[in-house]
Amino acid sequence: MSAVTISYAWPSILVFVAAAILILVGALGVITYKNPVHSALSLIMTLFGVAVAFVAQQADFLAAVQIIVYAGAIVVLFLFVIMFLGVDRKEHVHVEPFVSQRPLAALGVLITVGGLIALMAESHWVTGVKSVSTVGTALATGQANVRQLGTAVFTTYLFAFEATAALLVIAVVGAVLLARRERTVLTEEVDE
Amino acid sequence: MNSLLASSDPLFLHGVTWVVALIVVIKILVGFGALMGAVIVMIWFERKAISDMQSRIGPQRWGPFGLFQTLADGLKLIGKEDLVPAEADVFVFKLAPYLVVIPAFITFAIVPIGGTLHIAGHVVLLQMANPPMGILLMLAMSGISVYGVMLAGWSSGSKYPLLSSVRASAQMISYEAALGMTIVTVILVTGALTTHNIVLSQGGGIWHWNLIRLGFVPFAIFLIAITAELNRPPFDVVEAESELVGGFHTEYSSFRFAIFFLAEFMNTITMSAIMVTLFFGGPAGWVPPIAHLKWVFPIIWFLIKTSIFCFCYIWFRAALPRFRYDQLMDLGWKRLIPLSLGWMLIVAGFLISWRWGALMVSAVLVAWVVLARAFELGKTRESGPERVLPTVGERPIPGHVIRKLSDGEA
Numbered sequence: 001m002s003a004v005t006i007s008y009a010w011p012s013i014l015v016f017v018a019a020a021i022l023i024l025v026g027a028l029g030v031i032t033y034k035n036p037v038h039s040a041l042s043l044i045m046t047l048f049g050v051a052v053a054f055v056a057q058q059a060d061f062l063a064a065v066q067i068i069v070y071a072g073a074i075v076v077l078f079l080f081v082i083m084f085l086g087v088d089r090k091e092h093v094h095v096e097p098f099v100s101q102r103p104l105a106a107l108g109v110l111i112t113v114g115g116l117i118a119l120m121a122e123s124h125w126v127t128g129v130k131s132v133s134t135v136g137t138a139l140a141t142g143q144a145n146v147r148q149l150g151t152a153v154f155t156t157y158l159f160a161f162e163a164t165a166a167l168l169v170i171a172v173v174g175a176v177l178l179a180r181r182e183r184t185v186l187t188e189e190v191d192e
Numbered sequence: 193m194n195s196l197l198a199s200s201d202p203l204f205l206h207g208v209t210w211v212v213a214l215i216v217v218i219k220i221l222v223g224f225g226a227l228m229g230a231v232i233v234m235i236w237f238e239r240k241a242i243s244d245m246q247s248r249i250g251p252q253r254w255g256p257f258g259l260f261q262t263l264a265d266g267l268k269l270i271g272k273e274d275l276v277p278a279e280a281d282v283f284v285f286k287l288a289p290y291l292v293v294i295p296a297f298i299t300f301a302i303v304p305i306g307g308t309l310h311i312a313g314h315v316v317l318l319q320m321a322n323p324p325m326g327i328l329l330m331l332a333m334s335g336i337s338v339y340g341v342m343l344a345g346w347s348s349g350s351k352y353p354l355l356s357s358v359r360a361s362a363q364m365i366s367y368e369a370a371l372g373m374t375i376v377t378v379i380l381v382t383g384a385l386t387t388h389n390i391v392l393s394q395g396g397g398i399w400h401w402n403l404i405r406l407g408f409v410p411f412a413i414f415l416i417a418i419t420a421e422l423n424r425p426p427f428d429v430v431e432a433e434s435e436l437v438g439g440f441h442t443e444y445s446s447f448r449f450a451i452f453f454l455a456e457f458m459n460t461i462t463m464s465a466i467m468v469t470l471f472f473g474g475p476a477g478w479v480p481p482i483a484h485l486k487w488v489f490p491i492i493w494f495l496i497k498t499s500i501f502c503f504c505y506i507w508f509r510a511a512l513p514r515f516r517y518d519q520l521m522d523l524g525w526k527r528l529i530p531l532s533l534g535w536m537l538i539v540a541g542f543l544i545s546w547r548w549g550a551l552m553v554s555a556v557l558v559a560w561v562v563l564a565r566a567f568e569l570g571k572t573r574e575s576g577p578e579r580v581l582p583t584v585g586e587r588p589i590p591g592h593v594i595r596k597l598s599d600g601e602a
Contacts (some may be wrong), residue, residue, distance in 0.1 A: 076365060
């Protein structure tokens with residue numbers, strides 16, 4: 001453990017426990033529900049839990065973005081696709097389709113859990129940060145986190161930021177190109 | 193300052209005394225009560241105003257001027273049988289109404305309805321909460337209320353509600369982009385996220401209102417986009433009676449239907465209030481020098497401005513025909529999003545210096561010309577996925593094509 005000790009007030013512990021329950025129950029729901037729509041709903045619950053955790057650490061802007069982008073747009077699109085393709089009907093899969101993936105899955109779980117334990121061993125157990133300072137003015141007040149984020153994104157990480165933006169635009173253009181197929185003559189088909 | 197923080201902090205992260213707790217509880221109760229009261233009056237007002245515009249009388253039996261009609265309707269709805277369709281996904285079906293009504297109420301919590309009060313040594317903001325994320329909370333909540341509509345339609349296990357919910361989610365997501373961009377413009381000028389500070393920065397008289405400071409365009413975009421978010425006429429393709437029976441809540445009855453109804457009107461009032469907050473200075477206005485009553489006048493100003501917008505929504509409903517679905521998408525994607533993006537760039541440019549402003553104006557003009565040319569090119573080209581039914585020529589369909597289709601002549 002790091003040398004920094006923080007005394008937690010009971011409300012913040014309560015908030016943390018509530019957020020943790022939301023995140024874990026949601027995450028379990030995503031992988032256990034048979035119905036994809038229910039899984040998507042569980043995912044929203046997890047995202048909400050993460051947002052609450054962000055608020056509890058005074059990262060209000062990130063919390064808002066979490067809800068607006070992930071819950072408000074991305075999962076809506078998931079649901080949109082699920083509804084459109086009609087995969088929401090319960091499928092009776094009696095045979096495991098991917099037996100060969102099981103050892104790989106176990107390996108993945110091992111790596112993830114091992115990584116988490118290694119991370120916790122040398123950093124603060126809640127935040128994963130190596131040292132936590134509550135004295136720093138900008139973080140402690142929670143007022144400046146939009147300014148901080150903006151400064152970081154547009155100065156230090158400008159190249160990565162712009163590259164991500166370009167990547168997204170290229171992906172959108174590609175998707176549009178794939179979805180659009182030229183159809184030359186339409187009026188003749190009407191006549192049939 | 194500390195007490196101001198604490199009283200505007202419902203999670204009590206900055207410590208609690210019982211006075212602060214009491215203030216918060218009272219604020220929430222009063223706010224909830226006021227919003228419910230406002231909804232009842234709003235429903236009555238809408239019915240009366242629409243009746244006047246259509247040369248009818250409207251509700252008149254219960255109470256003076258039919259004021260209690262809404263209460264009677266509510267009681268009737270609660271007394272009805274609560275049906276759950278056999279094909280429904282029961283859990284989601286029961287969850288959906290609450291996903292609509294709770295965001296509606298939470299959004300209202302960030303609206304400043306008055307100035308500040310001093311009670312027992314505490315500075316009390318006349319708004320239920322003033323979270324640091326401020327106006328972003330409104331965007332987040334409107335994102336959540338999409339789920340209510342979407343899941344209501346899906347879980348009903350019925351065709352028309354499903355169609356309606358697909359329309360609703362597409363429409364609400366499309367207009368959220370323009371909405372967000374306009375809010376960014378407001379945040380750029382006021383330099384604050386919290387609704388309290390947004391209102392404070394507009395305090396110096398009518399020329400400081402964002403409506404005028406930003407040029408009228410962001411307000412116009414916001415008004416259109418928010419009407420589409422609300423699914424109110426002329427953007428109510430979600431509940432187009434002639435095409436979709438009753439829309440996403442066709443299968444709902446009794447109390448659950450009442451909740452949808454309540455949420456719709458709550459949202460209408462809340463969004464009017466948000467519009468007043470963002471563009472019309474919120475509770476700002478002339479305060480006569482009367483001792484001890486100075487805090488009342490901002491509330492009255494706020495109520496007057498909000499009711500004007502509530503009336504506008506009713507007026508839209510009476511005056512404007514419904515958009516067709518493709519027109520609605522065109523307006524959102526091809527007009528509002530580029531316009532709001534361009535206007536945001538212009539405002540940001542002028543905030544730095546007039547040179548940057550002029551540069552941005554010219555850049556936006558060039559982009560506008562390019563975009564207009566692109567739309568023109570796109571119009572003449574027919575395209576689409578292959579397996580869908582062929583599009584029938586131009587819209588509206590020319591007469592000879594309709595005749596061919598209906599008569600079956602080749």
